[in-house]
Structure formats: C-alpha cells, structure tokens
Amino acid sequence: MYASKIALEILPNVHLLAVFIMAETVVYRQKALYPIYTFVFITGLMNGFSIWWWPYLYIWTVLWGAGMLLPKEMPKKVAPVVYMVVCALHGFLYGTLYSPYQALMFHLDFKGMVSWIIAGLPYDAIHGVSNFFCALLVVPLISVMKQAQKIVRN
Secondary structure (H helix, E strand, C coil), X not given: CHHHHHHCCCCCCCCCHHHHHHHHHHHHHHHHHHHHHHXXXXXXXXXXXXXXXXXXXXXXXXXXXHHHHCCCCCCCCCHHHXXXXXXXXXXXXXXXHHHHHHHXXXXXXXXXXXXXXXHCHHHHHHHHHHHHHHHHHHHHHHHHHHHHHHHHHC
C-alpha cells in the first residue's frame, strides 16, 4: 500500500489505497485492519508522525467500516459499481473527514471548518473521481487475493 502511494505521488490525490482497503476488507474482514494500520504506521515512520498524520488513524478506518457494512456476497454485475461508488464517496469526503481534526488542532470554529472544507473541494473532487476509476481494480484484486488464500491453505 505504501509503495503504491509513493509510486503515484506524482499525481495529486491519485492512489490505490481505497482499492487495497476495499479488497482487503472484502476478503479478510476484521483482519484487514492489520494491513491498514501497518500502512498508517509505515507512513508515519517514513514521512514523520507530524500533524497531518494523526487523521490517518481514523480516515482509512471509515472506508474499512463502509466496506464492512456491504454484503459479503454481491451479484457480479453489481459489486464493481458498488465498490467504485463507495471508494469515490470516501475520496469526495476525505477533506470533510479530515476537517474535525483540523478544527481541533487550529482552533477553528464551525465556520472556519466549513471554509477549510470548501477550500479543499477541488482536491477532494480529484480524489473522488480518481478513486472511482481506480476502484475498477477492486474485483480483480479480490479474485487474486482469494486465489492466493486458497493456495496458502493447501
């Protein structure tokens, strides 16, 4: 997850984190929290446990929680669209999810927090649209992960 984020840093707010988190959640359920928090820890270790890092402790868990609420088995034609929409929503709402922390850290009132969200909307739009299209990889990744799981069990 971390390597994919670094590889795509040339493109602002474009990464495969939502793809990995959604696929891991579908396949591993609660155990998906292990790779999520490993990613969060590695990100802090490599980039510094700075003020921007702390929301990572909950932002990715929101996507995991949304994935946990989805049915375990969905029709093959519906699943890709559902994963794409959920990943896109997480991208569109990223700044909104981040904003309570920003408000606390920088002593923003509600109006200041809303202003911060509005200022970030162009970046959230890029994030949401890129998550939507990147999420086309969720179903193929789920298939690969399930196949790998079968091989490991045998």
